[in-house]
Amino acid sequence: MRKILLFTLFILFLPCLVFSQKESNFLINDSLQYLIDSSNDLTLEYKIKESLEYAIKAANYAHKIDNDHYKSKAYYLMAYNYEILVDYKNAEQYYRKSLEYAEKANDSLLILWNNNGLGNVYSDGYKDLETSLVFYGKASELGKSLNNSQEYMTPVINMAWTYVDAKKFDNAVPYLEEAEKLVVENRDIEGYCEVFYLKGRLALSQNQFSKANEYFQESLEIAEKHGMILEQSYLYEARSEMYEKMGNLEEAYKDIKRYQEYKDKLFDKEKLKQIEVARVSFNVDEYERELEITKTEKEYQTKLAKNNRTINIISIVGLIFLLVTAFFLYIGYRSKKRLNDILQDKNIQLIEAKAEAEKLTQVKSQFISTVSHELRTPLYGVVGITSLLLEDEDVLDKHKKLLGSLKFSGDYLLNLINNVLQISKIESNKVKLAKTPTNLFKLSQNLLNSFEYQAKSKNNELILDVPNDLPDSLNVDSLRLSEILINLIGNASKFTENGRIWLRIKILTKEANTINIRYEVEDSGVGIPEDKKDFVFEKFSQVDRASNTIEGTGLGLSIVKNLLRMMDSQVYLESNEGRGAKFYFDLKLEILEDGSEQIANERNNGATNVYRRILVAEDNKINQIVTKNLLSLIGYDCIIVENGFNAIQMVKKEDFDLILMDLNMPYLDGSEATKRIREFDKKTPIIALTAAELGEVQEECLAIGMNDIINKPLNKNDLRDIIAKHLLP
Numbered sequence: 001m002r003k004i005l006l007f008t009l010f011i012l013f014l015p016c017l018v019f020s021q022k023e024s025n026f027l028i029n030d031s032l033q034y035l036i037d038s039s040n041d042l043t044l045e046y047k048i049k050e051s052l053e054y055a056i057k058a059a060n061y062a063h064k065i066d067n068d069h070y071k072s073k074a075y076y077l078m079a080y081n082y083e084i085l086v087d088y089k090n091a092e093q094y095y096r097k098s099l100e101y102a103e104k105a106n107d108s109l110l111i112l113w114n115n116n117g118l119g120n121v122y123s124d125g126y127k128d129l130e131t132s133l134v135f136y137g138k139a140s141e142l143g144k145s146l147n148n149s150q151e152y153m154t155p156v157i158n159m160a161w162t163y164v165d166a167k168k169f170d171n172a173v174p175y176l177e178e179a180e181k182l183v184v185e186n187r188d189i190e191g192y193c194e195v196f197y198l199k200g201r202l203a204l205s206q207n208q209f210s211k212a213n214e215y216f217q218e219s220l221e222i223a224e225k226h227g228m229i230l231e232q233s234y235l236y237e238a239r240s241e242m243y244e245k246m247g248n249l250e251e252a253y254k255d256i257k258r259y260q261e262y263k264d265k266l267f268d269k270e271k272l273k274q275i276e277v278a279r280v281s282f283n284v285d286e287y288e289r290e291l292e293i294t295k296t297e298k299e300y301q302t303k304l305a306k307n308n309r310t311i312n313i314i315s316i317v318g319l320i321f322l323l324v325t326a327f328f329l330y331i332g333y334r335s336k337k338r339l340n341d342i343l344q345d346k347n348i349q350l351i352e353a354k355a356e357a358e359k360l361t362q363v364k365s366q367f368i369s370t371v372s373h374e375l376r377t378p379l380y381g382v383v384g385i386t387s388l389l390l391e392d393e394d395v396l397d398k399h400k401k402l403l404g405s406l407k408f409s410g411d412y413l414l415n416l417i418n419n420v421l422q423i424s425k426i427e428s429n430k431v432k433l434a435k436t437p438t439n440l441f442k443l444s445q446n447l448l449n450s451f452e453y454q455a456k457s458k459n460n461e462l463i464l465d466v467p468n469d470l471p472d473s474l475n476v477d478s479l480r481l482s483e484i485l486i487n488l489i490g491n492a493s494k495f496t497e498n499g500r501i502w503l504r505i506k507i508l509t510k511e512a513n514t515i516n517i518r519y520e521v522e523d524s525g526v527g528i529p530e531d532k533k534d535f536v537f538e539k540f541s542q543v544d545r546a547s548n549t550i551e552g553t554g555l556g557l558s559i560v561k562n563l564l565r566m567m568d569s570q571v572y573l574e575s576n577e578g579r580g581a582k583f584y585f586d587l588k589l590e591i592l593e594d595g596s597e598q599i600a601n602e603r604n605n606g607a608t609n610v611y612r613r614i615l616v617a618e619d620n621k622i623n624q625i626v627t628k629n630l631l632s633l634i635g636y637d638c639i640i641v642e643n644g645f646n647a648i649q650m651v652k653k654e655d656f657d658l659i660l661m662d663l664n665m666p667y668l669d670g671s672e673a674t675k676r677i678r679e680f681d682k683k684t685p686i687i688a689l690t691a692a693e694l695g696e697v698q699e700e701c702l703a704i705g706m707n708d709i710i711n712k713p714l715n716k717n718d719l720r721d722i723i724a725k726h727l728l729p
Contacts, residue, residue, distance in 0.1 A: 029065065029067065029070065031061065032058055032061055032062060032065075032067070032070045035054050035055075035057050035058035035061065035074075036054075036055075036058050036070070036073050036074065036077065038054045039051045039052075039054035039055040039058065039074075039077045040077070042054065043077065043080065043081060043084070048081050048084060048085060051077065051081050052077075052078060052081050054077075055074050055075075055077035055078045055081065056074075056078065058070060058073070058074035058077070059071060059074035059075060059078065062074055068101040068102075068104040068105040069101075069102075069105040069107060069110075071097075071098075071101040072098045072099075072100075072101035072102040072105060072107060072110045072114075073098075073110065074098075075094045075095075075097040075098035075101065076094070076095070076098040076102075076110065076113060076114060076117070078090075078094045079091045079092075079093075079094035079095040079097075079098060079114075079117055080117065082094065083117065083120055083121065083124075084230070086124075086125070088121050088124070088125025088126065089125075091117070091120075091121050091125070092118065092121045092125070095114050095117040095118045095121065096114075096118070098110065098114045098117075099111065099114035099115070099118070102114055108142055108145070108146060109146070109151070111142060112139045112142040112143060112146070112151055112155075113139075115135045115136070115138040115139040115142070115155075116135065116136065116139040116154055116155050116158060118132075118135040119132045119133070119134075119135035119136040119139065119155070119158055119162070120132075120158065122135065123158070123161070123162045123165065124165075129162060129163075129166045129168075132162050133159060133162060136155045136158050136159045136162065137155075137159075139154070139155035139158075140152060140155040140156060140159070143155060149182055149185055149186060150182075150186050150188070152182065153179065153182035153183060153186060153188065153191060156175055156178050156179045156182060157175075157179045157183075157191065157194055157195065157198075159172075159175045160172045160175035160176040160179050160198055161194070161198060163175065164176075164198055164201050164202065167205070169202055169205050169206075172198070172202065173202070176195065176198055176199065176202065179191070179194075179195055179198075180195050180199075183195055189222060189226055190228070190231070192219075192222055193219045193222045193223050193228060193231050193235075194219075194231070196215045196216070196218045196219035196222070197215070197216070197219045197231070197234070197235055197238065199215045200212045200213075200214075200215030200216040200219065200238060200239075200242075201238055203215060204238070204241070204242050204245070207245070209242060209245070209246050212242050213239070213242065216235060216238060216239045216242065219231070219235055220232065220235050220236075220239075223235060229262050229265050230262075232258075232262045233259055233262035233263050234259075236255045236256070236258040236259040236262065237255070237256070237259040239255045240252045240253075240254075240255035240256040240259060243255060378622075382406070385622070385625070385626055386406050433477045433480060433566060433567065434477055434479070434695070434698075435475045435476055435477050435590075436475070436476075436477070436478055437473045437474070437475060437592050438473070438474055438475075438476050438478040438481075439472055439473060439474075440466070440470060440474055440476075440505060440517075441466050441470060441472075441505075443478055443481070443482065444464060444466060444485070444503055444505065445464060447482060447485050447486060447489065447503075448462050448464050448489065448503050450486075451489055451490070451493055451501075454493050455493065455501070458493065458496065458497045458498070459497065459498045460493065460496055460497065460498070460499055460500065460501055461499075461500045461501070462500075462501050462503070463500060463501065463502045463503070464502075464503050464504075465502060465503070465504040465505070466504075466505045467505065467506070467507050469507065469510075470505060470507065470517075471515060471591045471592075473591070473592040474515065474589040474590065474591060474592065475589060475590040475591075475592055476587070476589050477567070479694070479695075480563050480566070480567065483559065483563060484519075484559075484560050484563050484564065484585075485503070485519070485521070487556035487557065487559055487560050488521040488556075488557075488560060488583050489501065489503065489521055490556060491521075491556050491557060491583075492521055492522070492523035492525065492581070492583075493523075495523065495525040495526050495581070496523040496524060496525030496526075496580075497525070499523060499524035499525055499580070500523070500524050501521070501522070501523045501524075502520065502521070502522045502523075503519075503520075503521055504518075504519070504520040504521075504522070505517055505518070505519060505520075506518040506520065508586065512591075513590060513591055514588060514589065514590055514591060515588075515589055515591055516586060516587070516588050516589075517586070517587055517589065518584055518585070518586050518587075519584060519585055519586075519587070520582060520583070520584040521582070521583050521584070522580065522581070522582040522583075523580050523581055523582075524579075524580040525580055525581065526577070526578065526580075527575045527576050527577045527578050527579050527580050527581050528573065528575040528577065528581050529577045530577075536557050536573075557571075560583075564585050567587065568588075569585050569586055569587055570585065571583055571584070571585045572584050572585065612636050612637070612657040612658070612727060613636075613637055613638070613639070613654075613655070613656050613657055614631060614636050614637070614638040614639075614656060614657060614658050614659070614660060614723070615638070615639055615641065615647060615650055615651065615656040615658075615659045615660070616628070616631075616638050616639070616640045616641070616659075616660045617640075617641050617642075617643070617644060617646070617647040617659065617660065617661045617662055617665065617670060617673065618640060618642070618660070618662045618665075618689065619642050619643060619662065619664075619665045619666055620662075623662075623712070624640050626713075626714070627640075627660065627689075627714065628640060630714055630716050630719055631719075633716060634716065634719065634720045634723070636723065638660075639654075639656075642665070642666075643665045643666055643667040643668055643673075644661075644665050644667065644668030644669055644670055644672060644673025645667050645668040645673070647659070647661065647673050647677070648668075648673055648676050648677055651677055651681060651684070652680070656684060657684070657685075657727055658684065658685045658686075658687065658723060658726060658727055659677075659684055659685070659686045659687070660687050660689055661673065661674060661686050661687065661688055661689065661706070662688075662689045662690070663688055663689065663690045663692070663697065663701075664690075664691075670688060670689075671700070671701070671704055674686055674688075674701075674704050674705055674706055675704050675705065677705075678704070678705040682705075685707045685708070685726035685727070686705065686706045686707055687706065687707060687708045687709065687710060687722060687723070687726065688701045688706050688708070688709040688710070689710060689712055689714070690709065690710075690711065690712060691711070691712045691713075693711075694709055694711055697709065707726055708722055708725070708726065710722050
C-alpha cells in the first residue's frame with residue numbers, strides 16, 4: 001500500500017479549497033462541508049468504516065441538491081477509502097465518478113487528485129504500468145499549470161514509485177531526485193517518509209544493504225513519530241525483505257511480524273462487513289434516484305400520449321413522404337443499375353482488349369527477338385570478314401577505305417539491331433541487373449577508344465576526365481553501364497563536328513564502403529532547343545528528324561532513360577541551342593577490395609607465346625572462317641567441328657586447352673554437348689558462343705558447366721581477353 005501523501009494534502013489544503021470555491025463560484029454548503037470534513041478526519045485516523053459512512057451521506061445529500069462540486073468530493077473520499085482497503089475495482093469506479101463531476105464543476109484541483117488516484121489503481125491494483133503513467137502524467141501537467149509545487153510533488157513521487165515497483169530503477173532515479181527536492185522545499189513529513197522508503201528500495205535493488213538500512217530506519221523514525229500506520233506497515237515489509245537477502249532470517253521474521261500487526265490495524269474483518277452493508281445502502285439510494293428518473297420519464301410519456309392524434313397525423317405525413325422518397329430512390333436505383341450493367345460490359349471489353357494488347361506485345365517482342373537473332377548471324381560474317389581484311393597488310397589503301405565504310409555500316413546495323421532488341425527486352429521486363437567488380441577508369445577508357453574512328457571521321461577530340469582517388473574496383477552492372485555510356489557518347493558524336501566530346505567521372509561523396517559518383521557526357525555540338533528537351537527521351541524521336549540530316553533510330557536516349565531507372569537513377573540534360581549539350585546521371589556504388597579488377601585485367605592483357613590448342617564447335621561456314629582467322633591473329637591454333645556430336649568425339653580423342661562452343665547447332669546443340677563433355681571432362685574451359693542476348697542464356701550456360709559466354713559477332717580484343725582469362729596462369 002502506498003501513495004497516502006495526496007490525501008494528507010487534501011486535509012492541509014482545505015482552506016485553499018474554500019478559497020477556490022469562492023473564486024470559482026462554488027456555493028459552500030455548511031452541512032455538506034461538515035460531512036466532507038468529518039470523512040477527511042476519520043480517514044486520517046484510519047477509521048475507514050466511519051469515513052465511508054460520512055462520504056456516502058455527503059454523496060446522497062450532494063445529489064439531492066444537485067451540486068457537482070460536492071458530488072466529486074464525496075466520490076473522491078469513497079474511492080480513496082476503497083483504495084486504502086485494496087478494493088481496486090470499487091476505487092476505480094468512484095474515482096471515475098468523481099472525475100466526471102469534477103470536470104462538470106471545472107475544478108482543476110479535484111481533476112488532478114482523481115487522475116492521481118486512477119494512476120494508483122492501475123499501478124498498485126492492475127499492475128498496468130503504461131496506463132498508470134498516463135494518469136500520473138495528466139496530474140503532473142495540472143500541478144505545473146496550477147503553479148503549486150505541493151500538488152506537483154505528489155504525481156512525481158507516484159511516478160518514481162511506479163517505476164520502482166516495476167523494477168525499472170533507472171527510470172525511477174530522475175523522478176526520485178526531483179521528488180526529494182520538492183519534499184524538502186515543502187517540508188512535507190509524509191513526503192520525507194515516502195522518498196526515504198523509495199531510496200531504500202533503490203539501494204536494496206543494488207545490494208547496498210548498509211545504505212538501504214539507513215534509509216529505511218530514517219523513514220521508520222518519521223512514521224513512528226507521527227503515528228503513520230500505513231507507512232510503518234510497508235516499511236517493515238521492505239526491511240524484512242532486506243534482512244532476508246542479507247541472510248539475517250531472525251530480523252526478517254521480526255519485521256514481517258510487525259508488518260502483519262500494522263496491517264491488521266488497517267484491515268478488520270468486522271469493519272469490512274459493515275462497509276459492505278453501507279455500500280449496499282448507498283446502492284439502494286442510487287436505485288431510488290434511478291426510479292425517480294424513471295417516474296419523471298413516465299410522466300413525460302403520459303404527456304406525449306395526450307398528443308397522440310397530432311403524433312399520428314405527423315406519422316402519416318412522414319410515411320407519405322417516405323413512400324415518395326422510396327419511389328424516387330427506386331427510380332434512381334434502376335437508372336444506376338442500368339448504368340452499372342453498361343459499365344460492366346465496358347470493363348469486360350477493356351479487359352479483353354488489354355489481354356489482346358498484352359498478347360500482341362508479347363508476339364511483337366518474340367518476333368523482334370527472333371529476327372534480331374537471325375540478323376546477327378550473317379552480320380557476324382560481314383563484320384568479321386571486314387575486320388580480317390582490314391588487318392591484312394596486302395590490301396590496297398583504296399580498298400581499305402571501302403572496307404572501313406563497309407565495317408562502319410555493319411557496326412551501325414548491328415547497333416541498330418541491339419537497340420531494337422534492348423527496347424523489346426525492357427518492354428517485356430526481361431532485363432535483369434548483374435553486378436560484377438569493375439574498374440570504371442578502364443571501362444570508360446575502352447569505351448571512349450571504341451569511338452576513335454568515328455571521332456576522326458568528324459574531326460572531334462575525345463577527352464576522358466577521371467579523378468585520381470576513384471577506387472579501382474566498384475560493384476556495378478558493367479554491361480548495362482556500357483550500354484548507357486555507348487548511347488550517350490554515340491549521341492554526342494552524332495551531333496558534333498570539329499569539336500570536343502568529354503566523358504567525366506566526378507566523386508560526389510565517398511564513405512567507407514560506398515561512393516556516390518556522377519557520370520557526365522558533354523559535347524560542343526549543335527545543342528538541343530528548350531522545347532525539345534523532354535521529347536528527345538521518347539522512343540524513335542530525334543531533334544532533326546524532319547530535315548532527315550541525322551542518322552539513327554532515336555532509340556538510344558530512351559534506352560538510357562529506362563536502364564537508369566532500373567539502376568535507381570535518372571538522366572538529366574543541360575543544353576542551349578548552338579552551345580552543345582551535357583547529359584549526366586548519378587550512381588551509388590559499393591566499393592570492393594582495391595586491386596581485384598586490376599589483377600584480372602593484367603592477366604587478360606598479356607600476350608601468350610605458349611602453344612595452345614582450341615576446339616571450335618560452329619556449324620556456319622562463314623563464322624568458321626572468321627573465328628579461325630581471329631584466333632590465328634591472336635596467336636592460337638584451332639580445330640573446327642560442325643556440331644556438338646563431333647565436338648564430343650574430338651574431346652574424347654584429343655586434348656584441348658579450351659573449347660569455343662556455339663549454342664545453336666544441328667544434330668546436337670552446344671548445351672547438350674557441354675553436359676555430355678562434363679560427364680568425363682571437368683577441367684577443360686568451355687566458352688559459349690551465341691548471337692542471342694547474353695542475359696537470356698548466361699545463367700543456363702553457367703548452370704550446365706560452361707565457364708563463360710561471349711556474344712557474336714566476335715571482336716578480336718574481346719575474344720583475346722576472354723581466352724586469356726581462362727588460359728593464362
